[in-house]
Amino acid sequence: MPTITRIYTLQQAAEHNKRDDCWVVIDGKVYNVTDYLDEHPGGDDVLLAATGRDATEDFEDAGHSNDARELMKAYCIGELDLSPPPPIEKEKAGLIHKIWDVCTIPSAQDYAILATIVGMSVAAGVFYLRRK
Known part of the structure; x- marks a missing residue:
């Protein structure tokens, strides 16, 4: 046996x-x-x-x-067990793609908003320092 x-x-x-x-x-x-x-x-x-x-x-x-x-x-x-791991299930693969879709490259609009916030912060800082 x-x-x-x-x-x-x-x-x-x-x-x-x-x-x-x-x-x-x-x-x-x-x-x-x-x-x-x-x-x-x-x-x-x-x-x-x-x-x-x-x-x-x-x-x-x-x-x-x-x-x-x-x-x-x-x-x-x-x-x-030396066999290769099983392929990713279809549902998990779909979730990975959904996560990837959320992680996009910033657009020009995103940079414009960031520049506006930074600009307003600098202006507020300069205004504050001039008042002193």
């Missing part, structure tokens, strides 16, 4: 970022290292800092031994 592998997203793995519930992602695999935190030679803070992202580069840079790689197998709980 084949082994059923659980598939997790990076977001799901990132939700397990506490000392009593800690998962890390290394080389496309998800590991529950909660029970290993106290035993980790680099300290638990290294593993806790690795949650919420792919920590493969950090793991490789640390120069782990073959024994460490073998030990990891006991903590593997699944694989990372």
